[in-house]
Amino acid sequence: MIEIDGSWGEAGGQILRTATALSVLLKKPVRVFNIRAKRPKPGLKTQHLMGILALKELSAGRLLGAELGSQEIRFWPGEIRKRQIEIKIPTAGSIGLVLQTLQLACLGSEKPVRIRIQGGADFGKFAPPIPWLQRVLLPLLEKMGYRIEIKSLKSGFYPKGGAETLVRLEPKLPLKPLKLLDQGTPEIHGLSIASLHLKPREVAERQARSAEEILKQIAPCQIETKYVDALCPGSGLVLWLSAPPALLGSSGIGERGVRAEEIGERAAKELMEDFKKGACVDRWATDQLLPFLALAAGKSELAIPELTSHAETNIWVIRKFLPAEFRVEKRDGRLFLLVSPP
Secondary structure (H helix, E strand, O other): OOEEEEOOOOOOOOHHHHHHHHHHHHOOEEEEOOOOOOOOOOOOOOOHHHHHHHHHHOOOOOEEOOOOOOOOEEEEEOOOOOOOOEEEEEEEEEHHHHHHHHHHHHHHHHOOOEEEEEEEEEEOOOOOHHHHHHHHHHHHHOOOOOOEEEEEEEEEOOOOOOEEEEEEEEOOOOEEEEEEOOOOEEEEEEEEEHHHHHHHOOOOHHHHHHHHHHHHOOEEEEEEEEEEEEOOOOOOEEEEEEEOOOEEEEEEEOOOOOOHHHHHHHHHHHHHHHOOOOOOOOHHHHHHHHHHHHEEEOOOEEEEOOOOOHHHHHHHHHHHHHEEEEEEEEEOOOEEEEEEEO
């Protein structure tokens, strides 16, 4: 059984997500302890619990310690035989974080897998929003041969959630390596979304305008605005910059007491910063691509903006399961990530 200390590095939920997903994919039992040890409220939160319970169902595995607040789990995965599962998130837990676990584990399925998620939020703090997955991460995974479709039927925001999401995963091994080294001519698009509660205050338009004002300095920029029915007020913004073969994104989520213009500015400045560093993927995609790159049938090389401490923690977990080599090189003022699978 592989032993993973959840207090290592960032000590967040990513350790649990990557460890349990690789456990299913590689059929290796795992024990994760000190889960989220450095967080204000350690242990399993709803989105972590829903993710590992879904893995248990998907793989007909055995799971101990799966309860809210638990700081240790033991997991013995089985074979992925289910082709369809349904997940219910009773809170505003992040759908993106639940999917992060499942999209990696489902690579071990011989046939497509369908997932229906009821509840949760498609925009969450410190979590990948659904539109970012659709416009940034999934196209990058498709370059590697892994096709995933996400349909958002209903939006949900903190604190009530209430979203509804359909996902279809079409796994294909071996994965192709990625080589993303140069930026082409950039174009920027985005989606500024808000609940109908916020339409009188023009929150979606204000988020979009403030982002466009900054980003038009580097490329043409078009941001769609959209209002949706939701259980509670909420808003979010996702931006993506296409400069083939480069594809980068950023996002922001509305917060009580923070002006809509500030949400747009933050997301725009982050995207601009990553692009100006000569990166071909953003800081968040760098992190989320790591396990897939370690499983590819060949060496990958990407221009990245930085290697975050979150990514370093993810690498540490991956190397507990796979003897892949990760190296960062600096050339002409730019950073490159090189990943050599075992």
